[in-house]
Amino acid sequence: MNENENRDYMTENEVPAEPSAVDEASGNPDEEKKAKKLTSHGWRTFLIIWAAVLLAVGAVTCIVLYRYAAVYEVTRPELPMEEMLSSMSKDEWLDLAAPSASSYISEFEDAEALFRSYYDGTLRDYDLSFRRSISGSDKTTTTFVVMAKNTNLYNVVFKARADKFAGFGRHYWKLDSVSVCDFTSNLEHINVEVNAPENVILSINSVPVTDTYYSGEISVPGLTELETRFVPAPTYKCYSVGTMYGNVVVTDGKGNEIHPEYDEITNVYRYFYIPEDLYSIVIEAPEDVRVTVCGTELLPQDVTSSSIGIFEGFGGYTAGNEWKTVEYSHSGLFTEPVIKAYDRSGVELVPVITDSGKFIFFHPNDEQLMEEVHDVVETFFNRYMDYSSSQVNRPKIQALLECTLFGTRLNRYIRDSAEGMYWASDTQVDYEELSFSDFYPVGEDAFYCTIQYKANFTAQSWYEKYSYGLKNGYEMLFVKEGRNWYAAEMSAFS
Amino acid sequence: MKNRENNSNFLKRLLSFLGISILSILIVLLGIIWVMEKGPSPTLTGSFTRSMRETSAIRWIPSIFLSEEELSGYISENTEQVETEPVNASLIHIADAATDAKEKQQDYLQLIDIAMGTCKGKLLIVRDPKSVILGTSEDFGMAPGLQLTDLVAKYDGIAGINAGGFNDQSGLGDGGRPQGLVIADCKITWGNPDYKYNVVGIDKDGVLRIGTMTGNKAMELGIRWGVSFVTHDGLASALIINGEVQSQNLGSGVNPRTAIGQREDGSLLLLVLDGRSINTLGATMEDIVNVMLEYGAVNAGNLDGGSSSVMVYGGEIINNCASVTGPRRIPTGFIVLKEGESNE
Secondary structure: OHHHHHHHHHHHHOOOOOHHHHOHHHOOHHHHHHHHHHHHHHHHHHHHHHHHHHHHHHHHHHHHHHHHHHHHHHHOOHHHHHHHHHHOOHHHHHHHHHHHHHHHOOOOOOHHHHHHHHHHHHHOOOOEEEEEOOOOOOOOEEEEEEEEOOEEEEEEEEEEEEEEEEEOOEEEEEEEEEEEOOOHHHOOOEEEEEEEOOOOOOEEOOEEOOHHHEEEEEEOOOOOHHHHOOOOOOEEEEEEEEEEOOOOOEEOOOOOEEOEEEEOOOOEEEEEOOOOOOEEEEEEEEOOOEEEEOOEEOOHHHOOEEEOHHHOOOHHHHOOOOOOEEEEEEEEEOOOOOEEEEOOOOOEOOOEEOOOOOEEOOOOOOHHHHHHHHHHHHHHHHHHHHHHOOOOOHHHHHHHHHHEOOOOHHHHHHHHHHHHHHHHOOOEEEEEEEEEEEEEEOOOOEEEEEEEEEEEEEEEOOOOEEEEEEEEEEEEEEEEEOOEEEEEEEEEOO | OHHHHHHHHHHHHHHHHHHHHHHHHHHHHHHHHHHHHHOOOHHHHHHHHHHHHHOHHHOOHHHOOOOHHHHHOOOOOOOOOOOOOOOOHHHOOOOOHHHHHHHHOOOOEEEEEEEEOOEEEEEEEEOOHHHEEEEEOOOOOOOOOEOHHHHHHHOOEEEEEEOOOEOOHHHOOOOOOEOOOEEEOOEEEEOOOOOEEEEEEEEOOOOEEEEEEEHHHHHHOOEEEEEEOOOOOOOOOEEEEOOEEOHHHOOOOOEOEEEEEEEOOOOEEEEEEOOOOOOOOOEOHHHHHHHHHHOOEEEEEEOOOHHHOOEEEOOEEOOOOOOOOOOOOEOEEEEEEOOOOOOO
16 A cells, blocks of 8 residues: 555655666666666655644644543533532522422422421531532423432433534533432321211311321220121221421311321321211110110110119019010110110110100000009199199199009108199190000009109299299009009109 | 565565555554643543553653643642541441341342443442452462452352452563552551541441541451552542542543442442443543442442453353453452341
8 A cells, every 4th residue: 555655655746756776687787776766755755745744633622622621611501500509608509499398298298397397407517519510401491309317408400502512512501400319208297187077078288188098987985895896897098198307287177286196007197087976876765675876786894874763662463474674785886876775575665855855765555554543643643733733732742652552662752742733733735745555554453654744833922923934754653452442662764 | 586585575565555544544643642631622631641541551641742830730640659548337237137038128239320421330339348358369479360250259259359459560460469558357458557548438437438548447447358549640549438538639631431339228239330342432530420329329449450350140241341361360359248148
């Protein structure tokens, strides 16, 4: 290659004749010397040109490299980052980034305040530095992580400027965003779950918990054993709010604060809505009556008290046919109780509901018995009311006592109370309701019934006159002595 | 006679051609070096200077145009003997690897491609730190080292990276003579127990231990597998300790790098970043720290870099080894055993 180049060079510049003019075979020493001289000169020229070319290429390379170095220096994304870091105060950084803290914190907390508190409490005293984020950087995006005490604080994103190229495929950079890094792992935190009935909305830090957080149904805790047997058992809607970092105040619709239960196993703080007024039941019924609450039959173990009641002392008449009256008294129920009772044949019984909400069930009314003894009961009651609402009157007392079984507590009570009835003189009674019902035989010589009334009384004593209303009910036990029925015991139930 | 003369002429011309060419290239190279050292980019100057100084054969280059004073501006202080805070082992919570991996559905090994600007490499996350041992070549000081592929095969490992430094005067070392300290299976197999070294090791519990300490101290700490490394400029190997970046050790240029780190959950991070190629120039110590922090390292240490940087996985070298003569022989490498073959 070089030789060819030399030959071309000689041909063009020095030797107009044929190359054969320097043919060694010619034997002319001068010619030969001349040819050698010419060849040597050409070679030197070539070397000079070659060196010049190399140096020229080198010079261009250096110039290009120099220019690249200049471009490189001004297009380093670190440059604007360094400028930002040196020109902005810590508070300016905080103001710029803190609003973005909400991306790590639920709507129930003030994310910005949490971040500021975290920063002020642990990192403010440390200088800021930065490092380039690997995952957040590519050809057109450079993300820096600003740190304090080697803790990630802010993500600073620079984007390549599409409108201004620096050359050499390099970009100038412009600030795109500043946001806080995930700081939540450095905070004390708890997991929060709130639970409430379908129609109750709870709030966390005054922000209502919506169905966005609904995660399923959960059994109401603290149910009474009785309620756990209800079908279906009551449940709450469960809202899994997740991790929270600051103060957590859960309130119901009325602003009442709810206190949590901590579950160590799942590390969750559970807040359960507790109704202000939990339900309670007080049910009284003959022990052979089947009582249900929300469809669940009450069992002997649910009985809270029992007594033989007005049959006490009358075994000679009832001859073992008397029954115990049992009471079911339970409170703290989350479910509104639906109370029903059935007699042995499955007939639903109608309760008497007292002013205090007590449910009283009786045996079903024996129509035939009622027909037979209704007058006896009515007579007794009329005399009783006549006695109790009139001025003390020996004949009236005597008439009433004649209806009662001598020697009984009732008989003694009426007799002894006569002295105390002076104030009830001339009381006028106007019945709104009056019923004789729940007749039920207790063997051959006794029967049970109830008397219920609602009446307005107008009392007139020697020194005053006033009116009042009464709603009252009595359990009655009548026994047969000879051929006659006598009131043996009487007990008010309302 | 004429032929001899012709031959002589040809030789002269060849020599003159080569001489001129080499001279021109040298001039051009000097020009390039001048641009790098005296050009408009202090960043490039710093990076170039530190990179050259880290390579034993060419560490004199920065002195061509830079005065001693200028040069000192780019050279970090020697931190070889600087005491660092000891690694707090209580920050590392190593769960049972099998259970934990199952729970978190993590792989025993995770191989990740790293790309960060002009720096590229591989990161191997090893879930169970006790599955990493130190592989060593035979007869330190007497026999040459082994290539990492052979070292991994020797221990029937699945992966590995080069570890400690070695005597490599003018780049001609055979990899058989370790630099500093070597601890293999709780025994000091190279180095003086009373000397201080920049140790990077793994203790009996699988905790990565990094710091300046004597061999005896390393034994006291229960280091089971350990090496030491320090750069030519005397930068200690500690990069991150207890979550704190050891900024005093970061003043480096771009070069191929090897490093090891550990996350809070005990996972070991084996990192190799390539360099000295058109594809990737290399990485600084800061780049290593960035990668380690990004992947959650609380402790990390630098290992031997340059043309020694190599990662083997599945019996093959998976990074671009910077050595022009092929993978180098090395005395030590951290070897990842196959799953279920813990070193206990």
